[in-house]
Amino acid sequence: MDKLKAELLRGLWYVACLGSEIKPGAMTGRKLMGDMVLIGRDKAGRIFALRDICPHRGIPLRHGTFDGETVQCCYHGWRFNTEGVCVDIPSTHEDQVIDYSKITCGAYPAIEQQGLVWIYFSAAGERPDEGRQPRPPMLPDFAADTGPAxxxxxxxxxxxxxxxxxxxxxxxxxxxxxxxxxxxxxxxxxxxxxxxxxxxxxxxxxxxxxxxxxxxxxxxxxxxxxxxxxxxxxxxxxxxxxxxxxxxxxxxxxxxxxxxxxxxxxxxxxxxxxxxxxxxxxxxxxxxxxxxxxxxxxxxxxxxxxxxxxxxxxxxxxxxxxxxxxxxxxxxxxxxxxxxxxxxxxxxxxxx
Ligand code: FES
Ligand SMILES: [Fe+2]
CATH class of the missing domain: 3.90.380.10 (Naphthalene 1,2-dioxygenase Alpha Subunit; Chain A, domain 1)
Structure with a gap:
């Protein structure tokens, strides 16, 4: 054990916040596990988590806007869907062909369960469904949609x-x-x-x-x-x-x-x-x-x-x-x- 710092374990689900903290169409930036994480909820009510750093020039996406479907960076207006994949670069001229799908800010698996938002911090290159903890732990006696009192x-x-x-x-x-x-x-x-x-x-x-x-x-x-x-x-x-x-x-x-x-x-x-x-x-x-x-x-x-x-x-x-x-x-x-x-x-x- 280092006296002041701890090794951060990956390949596990961590509680990020309460589900009720994020309304549909809203997003919030958090620092978790030493990473900048953008947590949002789309129009349909689904939670998502992205790496909160624009791949263009590194500005946190939290400073931009979210229309309930895509996050728009505040600097040059690049748009990312809730999987973190780029879907629009406004500066692209009509003659220019750019495969937006190759550009991504990165996404974290996120699950809302029993009122909590859990985020998976993967080990290098691993997905949660291939990891050892495929889902966050379910608490006994309470339904998946029942939050804490x-x-x-x-x-x-x-x-x-x-x-x-x-x-x-x-x-x-x-x-x-x-x-x-x-x-x-x-x-x-x-x-x-x-x-x-x-x-x-x-x-x-x-x-x-x-x-x-x-x-x-x-x-x-x-x-x-x-x-x-x-x-x-x-x-x-x-x-x-x-x-x-x-x-x-x-x-x-x-x-x-x-x-x-x-x-x-x-x-x-x-x-x-x-x-x-x-x-x-x-x-x-x-x-x-x-x-x-x-x-x-x-x-x-x-x-x-x-x-x-x-x-x-x-x-x-x-x-x-x-x-x-x-x-x-x-x-x-x-x-x-x-x-x-x-x-x-x-x-x-x-x-x-
Ligand atoms: S820094 Fe995000 S669009 Fe340019
Ligand atoms: Fe105590």
């Missing part, structure tokens, strides 16, 4: 590695997430014992019962259980299920560059009565995530000096798995062989 995003000034290590770190909560409504202080740490097993592109904290005395869980019915999965390229999926309702929480870590990251937290809930509580829940989620964000800003002060870092057993074992998974993903891709999940089933114990 609540969603927040905060930019983190750190690499995906530090954002991910913080996300899967079970022992910082008592020190970092101190509020009147959550753990008050670090004086009452309790022993924890959880079972883990390998799962697709990551690992899972095996499904287990949640304390029935907890009011929040009782709202979901009887026999409330949870499973937490972590998967490349930086996803945490928590699936809480009771006899009456289920809730899915998703956290995504999308690299903006090697040392800037977008962290999103959102959840899907089957209970309709959650609606009036959304502003409160959003506020609490922002407070909680803001505490993580503050820590990485403070951490950066030390990381600038390139210190040696440590990952200890068992508190940081998940952090180790994350680094091993990333290494194996990159190595298997470079060597052109199948990915082999390095995680083995085991029990982890810690105090938190």
């Amino acid at each position: 609540v969603h927040i995003m905060q930019p983190f000034v750190c690499s995906v590695d530090h954002a991910a290590l913080g996300l899967m770190d079970p022992t910082h909560a008592a020190f970092v997430h101190t509020s009147w409504w959550f753990k008050k202080n670090a004086t009452k740490l309790r022993p924890k014992r959880k079972e883990f097993e390998p799962s697709e592109l990551g690992w899972a904290m095996v499904r287990h019962k949640l304390p029935p005395q907890n009011i929040a869980y009782r709202l979901l019915g009887d026999d409330v259980t949870t499973e937490i999965r972590y998967a490349l390229p930086g996803l945490r999926i928590e699936h809480i299920k009771g006899s009456r309702h289920s809730v899915v929480g998703l956290t995504t870590i999308t690299p903006v560059t090697e040392d800037e990251t977008e962290v999103r937290q959102m959840f899907w809930a089957s209970m309709g009565w959650i609606r009036p509580f959304k502003p409160l829940v959003r506020h609490l989620m922002n407070t909680f995530l803001g505490q993580d964000r503050r820590v990485v800003i403070q951490q950066r002060e030390g990381l600038e000096y390139n210190p040696r870092l440590m990952l200890i057993n068992d508190a940081d074992t998940q952090g180790r798995w994350w680094m091993q998974l990333k290494r194996e993903w990159a190595d298997s891709q470079a060597e052109g062989r199948a990915f082999q999940n390095p995680v083995r089933a085991r029990v982890l114990r810690w105090m938190s």
Whole structure:
């Protein structure tokens, strides 16, 4: 692990934004995975993503216009369709023959699913249907057209590695997430014992019962259980299920560059009565995530000096798995062989 920068994994789907952020006929420019990406929605409602650099003189296409079918560059008016292929060069004289279809700004595969826009960042020359992750992961219990009940995003000034290590770190909560409504202080740490097993592109904290005395869980019915999965390229999926309702929480870590990251937290809930509580829940989620964000800003002060870092057993074992998974993903891709999940089933114990 480089202290400040992270290797960005390719050949995977990343969450780019919420589908609701882009209306039909609109486009927006984003920096993701160190690339300039133009995300738009055509007149028919279909999402697309292009490389946001005009192949003529390099100006970002976001400065141009979109009529719901083609994007027109603001500099000399070249037009590109939603596949990124040039369809018009206004300066072409009628005697001149140019095969526009040979000119392209480049496109990224994009899919809208469960309210999220996912973009595929391919490994060199590979298409998603030939890659190892042909589609973004589908969250359990909710239909493909059901978006999250609540969603927040905060930019983190750190690499995906530090954002991910913080996300899967079970022992910082008592020190970092101190509020009147959550753990008050670090004086009452309790022993924890959880079972883990390998799962697709990551690992899972095996499904287990949640304390029935907890009011929040009782709202979901009887026999409330949870499973937490972590998967490349930086996803945490928590699936809480009771006899009456289920809730899915998703956290995504999308690299903006090697040392800037977008962290999103959102959840899907089957209970309709959650609606009036959304502003409160959003506020609490922002407070909680803001505490993580503050820590990485403070951490950066030390990381600038390139210190040696440590990952200890068992508190940081998940952090180790994350680094091993990333290494194996990159190595298997470079060597052109199948990915082999390095995680083995085991029990982890810690105090938190
Ligand atoms: S720079 Fe885009 S058309 Fe010339
Ligand atoms: Fe945290």
